[in-house]
Amino acid sequence: MSSSPTYAYYPGCSGQGTSLEYETSSRAVCEALGVVLHDIPDWSCCGSTPAHTVDHVLSAALSARNLAQAETLTGVEGIATPCPSCLTNLKTAGRRMLDPQFKERVNSLLDTPVKQPLPAKSVLQVLFEDVGPAALKERVVKPLAGLKVAPYYGCILNRPPEVMEFDDCENPIAMDRLLEALGAEVVPFPLKVECCGASFGMPRKDMVMRLSGKLLDVAEDNGAMAMATACPLCQMNLDLRQSQINATSGKQHNMPVFYYTQLIGLALGLDKRLLGLNKLCVNPKAALQAAEQATAGAA
Amino acid sequence: MHTINLTESFDGDFVRKIECESEQNVSLCYQCGNCTAGCPYTFAYDIPVSQVMRLLQAGQKRTLLSCKSLWLCATCESCTTRCPNNIDVARIMDVLRHEARRQGYGSERSVKVFWDTFLDSVKRHGRVFEMGLAVEYIARTGRFWTDLELGPAMLSKGKLAFKPHSIQGQAEVEKIFERFQQQKEQCA
Numbered sequence: 001m002s003s004s005p006t007y008a009y010y011p012g013c014s015g016q017g018t019s020l021e022y023e024t025s026s027r028a029v030c031e032a033l034g035v036v037l038h039d040i041p042d043w044s045c046c047g048s049t050p051a052h053t054v055d056h057v058l059s060a061a062l063s064a065r066n067l068a069q070a071e072t073l074t075g076v077e078g079i080a081t082p083c084p085s086c087l088t089n090l091k092t093a094g095r096r097m098l099d100p101q102f103k104e105r106v107n108s109l110l111d112t113p114v115k116q117p118l119p120a121k122s123v124l125q126v127l128f129e130d131v132g133p134a135a136l137k138e139r140v141v142k143p144l145a146g147l148k149v150a151p152y153y154g155c156i157l158n159r160p161p162e163v164m165e166f167d168d169c170e171n172p173i174a175m176d177r178l179l180e181a182l183g184a185e186v187v188p189f190p191l192k193v194e195c196c197g198a199s200f201g202m203p204r205k206d207m208v209m210r211l212s213g214k215l216l217d218v219a220e221d222n223g224a225m226a227m228a229t230a231c232p233l234c235q236m237n238l239d240l241r242q243s244q245i246n247a248t249s250g251k252q253h254n255m256p257v258f259y260y261t262q263l264i265g266l267a268l269g270l271d272k273r274l275l276g277l278n279k280l281c282v283n284p285k286a287a288l289q290a291a292e293q294a295t296a297g298a299a
Numbered sequence: 300m301h302t303i304n305l306t307e308s309f310d311g312d313f314v315r316k317i318e319c320e321s322e323q324n325v326s327l328c329y330q331c332g333n334c335t336a337g338c339p340y341t342f343a344y345d346i347p348v349s350q351v352m353r354l355l356q357a358g359q360k361r362t363l364l365s366c367k368s369l370w371l372c373a374t375c376e377s378c379t380t381r382c383p384n385n386i387d388v389a390r391i392m393d394v395l396r397h398e399a400r401r402q403g404y405g406s407e408r409s410v411k412v413f414w415d416t417f418l419d420s421v422k423r424h425g426r427v428f429e430m431g432l433a434v435e436y437i438a439r440t441g442r443f444w445t446d447l448e449l450g451p452a453m454l455s456k457g458k459l460a461f462k463p464h465s466i467q468g469q470a471e472v473e474k475i476f477e478r479f480q481q482q483k484e485q486c487a
Contacts, residue, residue: 016460017430017459017460042467044421045472049373053393053397054396054414057479058475058479062472065468108482109482155373155375195340202433202436202445210342243448279457281456
């Protein structure tokens, strides 16, 4: 028997479209580091933010269908998902279903009731706790020395702490430690958990322009050549909308915004096709080359 | 300063309903303002979140249910995380939105339409279909210029699927919405 950490895997809808590269790089990194992921069969959408703004039982039921589907898998210790919004919904549903009355109301909406909700973790938590920075460091073949990165966790990966139960809610460090293990230079970034404007991009673009614009300003002011994110929505606001932010603010940011899993994959020398760097809107080539040259110059 | 006559306008049933559904005690709020200080959306709100809490204590139902702030809260959890009295403020904002929907309010139409369109997509396909969501949202709001300039980048990166990722259990997901609607009508 293998003792590899094994999880039911919940990819989330954006992984099928706008965050394809997060999806493929998360899977590639997990496989390379011995984390086994079994897809939740026929998983469905968690309802994300819109569902909990309508009703908490409806929101929990949309996640609970996936909790029930995950119960059909054997030998898994919990659920892992790359997406913080999916994670929040899975964890909140599981937590609220500790109340038997709430659980009954949720199950009354489902074809297949949930028996005992599995615990859910982010892929970041799995990589940090089950693999760890030290073991990761040993696997690095292409250190990211010279790459100055601002670690951006987003607003809900660690908050509220009573629900998310991982890392510090004001100054999380898990991604910092993993990036440092890759040889990257993590720059101080005081807005680690500030909101990027979330899903208001279409209905209230002005709010995203302001909030994501501030994140880019502060990352740049702190000397970052790139940002690392753990959330599909944060990444989309900072990367895809960076041209809109520049047009609105008159600034000229040219800040690549990686998924942290892409950076791990790069340092591990994984197949570039799985890392999807060509999916990033702000081309990261110049930043990566500058980092290499800085290291070569120092050597 | 804005003054209100509590004798005439305090709605105790409303306060108790929000407290019950959010499982929070709003009397615990002592107006320190920490939630507003940390809220990234204060610049866009018509009523800052700490004043939402105060108005809730004062039972000001109509003012609260018609305010824009309810629809501009992203549930980023700053307020909840930083409340010194452990009030789950974001949950109260959520529950106020639920009640606003039930009472027919929706003061930021574009946001409400976006959320509704998202959920319709989930109901129809089992998973959200991003391209369909964008097209449907634009059709419903008539905002044809929305993110037009992003189209080329999205398409050239192959990030938008043209077909929904429908799942076998689509009917199960649809039934979640239908049963929810039925239960809601029975309660009403």
